[in-house]
Amino acid sequence: MGENEVTIWEKLENVDRRIIYLLLWIVVLAPLISPLNLPVSISEETKIAYQYIENLPPGSVVVVSLDHSFAGMPELYPHDVAFLHHLFSKPVKIVIIAIWQEGSLVADVALKELAGGEDPRTGIEKIYGKKYGEDWVFLGWVPGGETGMRVLGQDMHTAVPADFWGTPITEFPMMADIKTGEDVDLLVTIESGTPGAPEWIRQWWSVYRTPIICAIVAVGAPELVPARQAGQLVALLPGVRAAAEYEQLIKRPGLGTSQADALSTSHILVIIFVIIGNIGYFSLKAKGVRK
Amino acid sequence: MAEPIEVLGTAVAVLFTLAVYSFTYRENPWSRLAEHVFVGSAVGVQIAIDFDWLVNKAYPEWVGDPAKAPFFWIAILFGLLYYFYFTKRYFWLYRFPLAVSVGTGLGLAVSRVVKTEFVDQIRATAGLAWYMPDDPLGSFNNFLVVISLATVLIYFIYSYELKGSSRLVLTYARWIMMAGFGAAYGYTVMTRMSLFIGRCQFLLGIPPNPPEAKPLFAVFAIIILASLLGYDYYKKMKTTAEATATPTSS
Numbered sequence: 001m002g003e004n005e006v007t008i009w010e011k012l013e014n015v016d017r018r019i020i021y022l023l024l025w026i027v028v029l030a031p032l033i034s035p036l037n038l039p040v041s042i043s044e045e046t047k048i049a050y051q052y053i054e055n056l057p058p059g060s061v062v063v064v065s066l067d068h069s070f071a072g073m074p075e076l077y078p079h080d081v082a083f084l085h086h087l088f089s090k091p092v093k094i095v096i097i098a099i100w101q102e103g104s105l106v107a108d109v110a111l112k113e114l115a116g117g118e119d120p121r122t123g124i125e126k127i128y129g130k131k132y133g134e135d136w137v138f139l140g141w142v143p144g145g146e147t148g149m150r151v152l153g154q155d156m157h158t159a160v161p162a163d164f165w166g167t168p169i170t171e172f173p174m175m176a177d178i179k180t181g182e183d184v185d186l187l188v189t190i191e192s193g194t195p196g197a198p199e200w201i202r203q204w205w206s207v208y209r210t211p212i213i214c215a216i217v218a219v220g221a222p223e224l225v226p227a228r229q230a231g232q233l234v235a236l237l238p239g240v241r242a243a244a245e246y247e248q249l250i251k252r253p254g255l256g257t258s259q260a261d262a263l264s265t266s267h268i269l270v271i272i273f274v275i276i277g278n279i280g281y282f283s284l285k286a287k288g289v290r291k
Numbered sequence: 292m293a294e295p296i297e298v299l300g301t302a303v304a305v306l307f308t309l310a311v312y313s314f315t316y317r318e319n320p321w322s323r324l325a326e327h328v329f330v331g332s333a334v335g336v337q338i339a340i341d342f343d344w345l346v347n348k349a350y351p352e353w354v355g356d357p358a359k360a361p362f363f364w365i366a367i368l369f370g371l372l373y374y375f376y377f378t379k380r381y382f383w384l385y386r387f388p389l390a391v392s393v394g395t396g397l398g399l400a401v402s403r404v405v406k407t408e409f410v411d412q413i414r415a416t417a418g419l420a421w422y423m424p425d426d427p428l429g430s431f432n433n434f435l436v437v438i439s440l441a442t443v444l445i446y447f448i449y450s451y452e453l454k455g456s457s458r459l460v461l462t463y464a465r466w467i468m469m470a471g472f473g474a475a476y477g478y479t480v481m482t483r484m485s486l487f488i489g490r491c492q493f494l495l496g497i498p499p500n501p502p503e504a505k506p507l508f509a510v511f512a513i514i515i516l517a518s519l520l521g522y523d524y525y526k527k528m529k530t531t532a533e534a535t536a537t538p539t540s541s
Binding site for chain 2 (some may be wrong): 074105146148218221229262270286
């Protein structure tokens with residue numbers, strides 16, 4: 001073996017990144033085209049969120065805030081649909097809002113899907129029996145970020161004078177009794193950054209002690225674990241994996257469940273890359289190529 | 292059957308998704324086009340939503356009530372002062388709305404940050420039970436949380452140097468932080484993969500995504516790949532031809 005002969009590890013260290021991307025395309029597309037149906041175990045945290053909503057007394061008021069943009073849809077849209085479906089199936093009053101501008105448009109897409117492609121105001125009633133204005137309202141975007149949250153908690157009618165479609169909030173019978181954060185029994189925030197759960201905790205949990213369930217992009221979850229541990233959140237659902245679990249619990253498999261296989265195969269690929277990288281690193285170190 | 296305008300929208304989305312991912316081959320005009328259009332349209336959408344809210348929700352509510360109307364116009368005036376950012380002479384006017392905005396935001400946040408992100412979390416950690424007869428794993432977990440918190444805090448005390456075997460505390464703290472960074476990185480990988488998988492679901496037309504995306508995916512993938520590979524092949528051939536034509540000086 002010649003001194004200058006390149007070892008397999010050195011070759012792997014300098015592998016063309018396009019090969020890695022190509023492998024990634026393959027391991028993601030293959031299970032989406034031909035699902036492997038790998039089992040999805042349900043975590044305790046997802047069960048807590050599901051059970052909390054199941055146990056809500058009839059007539060409870062739930063605010064669902066879609067605090068993400070279109071860019072967050074791959075990871076959070078399954079949560080949007082799953083939570084809204086679950087809540088529409090329960091005898092509770094639902095107020096849908098968005099603290100992010102694009103969140104209101106995402107909510108419109110989700111509501112149309114749940115309404116079978118129809119105008120949500122009529123379609124939701126046909127499918128779930130929930131009458132618009134009496135059982136649920138969609139208030140659209142609430143401007144102001146954290147300040148908007150604060151104003152919403154103090155006086156919803158001032159913060160949002162009209163719903164997403166421009167109907168004055170005073171025309172909705174259910175909103176006659178829902179005016180401040182004190183009237184809300186649960187807040188579900190589906191978020192991908194600032195403003196999001198920490199701001200809700202500051203402006204709603206610390207003031208009104210409103211229970212909060214938070215679904216978040218996985219990358220943001222570690223930051224919120226201390227809040228969960230301190231009891232500021234009822235449950236913390238990170239990423240699409242938790243969405244897949246929630247879809248299993250509500251027995252409505254959707255985009256989250258169909259992502260599960262591809263998520264597993266892509267993670268296996270990353271783990272293999274990490275193992276190969278480490279073996280290469282230590283092999284070259286042992287040979288004295290690396291220090 | 293989808294409306295033609297919906298198919299057009301799907302086609303644009305497929306084209307731009309693939310244009311962005313063509314960056315994985317190399318930076319190219321497709322990816323640059325997608326980046327620029329995305330930045331412009333994202334800002335445009337936000338401005339449109341802002342304007343719609345102002346005209347259709349805030350204006351009728353506030354201007355319709357004589358008692359509220361002055362506040363609306365004061366807010367509008369303050370908002371307009373932001374535009375003095377673009378002038379050198381009147382730049383100072385821009386500082387007024389900024390001061391109000393920053394002051395309000397800070398006031399709202401800071402008054403509660405200390406409680407929610409400091410006091411409450413210290414209280415929760417201090418209240419962890421170290422011994423729970425029915426839950427040995429939970430007890431161990433709580434024990435780990437408290438010990439790790441204390442050692443990591445010690446790690447960042449720079450005014451006193453630990454020596455000898457007491458440096459084990461620092462080693463443990465470093466390992467714990469590494470574990471934390473590892474977990475954060477794992478979650479980051481999950482997010483990035485989810486974003487990619489989400490776009491792949493769209494490209495494959497997996498419901499509720501529009502089914503028209505699937506054939507368009509194949510068409511646009513071939514066009515983009517052919518243009519990139521074809522250009523690279525052309526460049527390679529041109530370089531080879533130039534090298535052959537140029538006489539070597541020796």
